[in-house]
Amino acid sequence: MVLVMKLSTFAWNVYDGQQPTESLDGYQRSTAIKELPGLLEFFGYCFFFPSLLVGPAIPFSDYSKFTSARDHGLVSPPGRGAHALRKIATGLLFAALVGLYGGQWSYERILEDEFLAKSWLQRLWHLQVAGFMSRARYYLVWSLAEASLAMSGCGYDRIKGDWSGGRNIEIKEIELAQNYKAVFDNWNMKTNIWLRECVYKRVAVMEGNKPGFLSTMATFGASAAWHGPLPAYFVAFISGGFLQALGRSIRGAIRPFFLASSRISKMVYDGLCIIGTQTTLNYLVVPFVLLDIGSTRVVYNRLAWYGHIIAGIPMLILWAGGLERKLRKRHASHIKEQDKKAQVVAKQSKPTTMEPVVVASGNSKTVITATTNPIDGQKTISMTTVIGTKLKST
Numbered sequence: 187m188v189l190v191m192k193l194s195t196f197a198w199n200v201y202d203g204q205q206p207t208e209s210l211d212g213y214q215r216s217t218a219i220k221e222l223p224g225l226l227e228f229f230g231y232c233f234f235f236p237s238l239l240v241g242p243a244i245p246f247s248d249y250s251k252f253t254s255a256r257d258h259g260l261v262s263p264p265g266r267g268a269h270a271l272r273k274i275a276t277g278l279l280f281a282a283l284v285g286l287y288g289g290q291w292s293y294e295r296i297l298e299d300e301f302l303a304k305s306w307l308q309r310l311w312h313l314q315v316a317g318f319m320s321r322a323r324y325y326l327v328w329s330l331a332e333a334s335l336a337m338s339g340c341g342y343d344r345i346k347g348d349w350s351g352g353r354n355i356e357i358k359e360i361e362l363a364q365n366y367k368a369v370f371d372n373w374n375m376k377t378n379i380w381l382r383e384c385v386y387k388r389v390a391v392m393e394g395n396k397p398g399f400l401s402t403m404a405t406f407g408a409s410a411a412w413h414g415p416l417p418a419y420f421v422a423f424i425s426g427g428f429l430q431a432l433g434r435s436i437r438g439a440i441r442p443f444f445l446a447s448s449r450i451s452k453m454v455y456d457g458l459c460i461i462g463t464q465t466t467l468n469y470l471v472v473p474f475v476l477l478d479i480g481s482t483r484v485v486y487n488r489l490a491w492y493g494h495i496i497a498g499i500p501m502l503i504l505w506a507g508g509l510e511r512k513l514r515k516r517h518a519s520h521i522k523e524q525d526k527k528a529q530v531v532a533k534q535s536k537p538t539t540m541e542p543v544v545v546a547s548g549n550s551k552t553v554i555t556a557t558t559n560p561i562d563g564q565k566t567i568s569m570t571t572v573i574g575t576k577l578k579s580t
Contacts, residue, residue: 190412191243191380192232198384199246213383217245227253236334240327242354242376244340252340266336269349273333280326284319291315293475296485309489310465317468320475321360324374328354364459365433366426369467381405403427418473418482425470429497433463435504439513462496469493 195217202210202218210218223231223246231249293316295301301309335341335352343351356372363369370378382405389404390397406427410419444455470493473482486494504510 187412188238188241188243189232191241191377192246194384195243195380196228196231196246198388217247217383219246223250234340236338236340237331237352240331241374242328242331242335242352243380244335244352244376248351249340262339263342263347263349266339266341266349269341270333270336273329273336277326277329277333280322280329284322284326287315288319288322291319293320293472293485296488297481301488306490310492313468313489314465317464317471318361320471325355325357328374361464362460363463363467364456365437365463366430366467367433369463370426370430377409381409399431402431406430416477417479418477421479421482422471422474428501429466429470432497432501432504435510436500439504439510439517442517466493466496 196219199217199219200222202214203220205218207215227250230253231246234244234249237244291312293313295316296309296312301312304312332341332350332352332354336349341349341352343349354375354377356375359372360369363372385408386397386401386405389401393400403424406423407420410423413419413423441455444451469486469489472485473479476482476485
């Protein structure tokens with residue numbers, strides 16, 4: 187799987203290297219391959235050990251800078267040992283959690299007859315813990331992989347100035363995500379970059395360089411095919427595509443109401459989004475974990491298909507009912523109205539200047555001008571004195 191990412195990324199990088207520079211975005215310019223490498227360097231990239239088994243897959247440009255010492259010279263920046271130790275400790279922590287509780291809190295336990303004795307709330311709680319324990323396995327291996335890449339000297343992030351260049355997950359961002367975009371952006375991040383660069387952007391060209399529903403669904407479909415031909419993968423990833431699209435609709439149509447209200451209502455909205463995202467996420471990945479449609483159906487039956495209900499009702503209201511379009515139009519008109527009011531206030535807020543008063547004395551003349559600020563009511567008085575041909579201002 188990692189090799190598929192590397193080879194397809196390499197192919198697109200070569201393609202980008204043959205295109206006019208002005209037609210590429212910043213990331214494509216940074217990874218474009220202008221000259222093909224030799225076989226030794228190419229196979230070294232393909233089978234680079236720290237990222238061979240579980241990733242993360244890095245672009246050839248990063249590998250080439252590392253092997254040629256163009257990145258940071260022959261001496262690595264400090265801190266990679268400490269960074270690797272922290273990631274090893276993180277990996278061992280999740281290894282202990284999985285070893286102690288992984289068997290007890292698993293999706294497979296839901297299929298057992300004893301599970302039927304639990305109440306629905308107990309079943310729901312079991313699913314949430316099982317979802318976390320399932321993710322903990324990935325936190326384990328990707329933390330160790332990040333440590334491995336850092337220790338090799340290839341994980342330095344020049345922008346951040348640390349050794350997080352091989353990071354594949356942001357655990358806190360995943361567990362506290364308010365929507366599916368936040369989950370997918372912080373989960374298997376290097377694979378997300380591969381999907382974005384090799385699928386999402388390329389399909390977006392067919393949509394006039396404006397990524398839409400087709401780009402989203404093609405990306406999730408490619409992710410499912412990359413995992414394997416099992417139908418369960420397609421069920422999980424296509425469902426994820428719909429849920430991400432739903433989250434985008436809710437954010438655009440519903441969220442502005444809470445932003446315009448009090449801070450407390452915004453906090454309530456954020457909390458509900460976190461709960462909704464996590465409970466549906468742990469429900470969504472059932473086919474991904476069990477890899478069997480029949481077993482997935484049994485689990486969903488025992489959980490009363492709550493995930494489909496939570497997602498289905500907003501879909502019907504926002505999409506089929508046309509509410510999303512109406513709300514977005516309402517928000518757009520409200521924003522225009524606010525902009526007009528702001529322009530009126532800006533015009534009214536311009537300082538007003540009184541007619542100047544001229545005081546003549548001998549060969550000198552003084553012009554007194556008073557300006558009033560409408561915002562705070564303060565007055566500013568300026569005097570300009572002309573003595574003969576000379577001009578003095580105070």
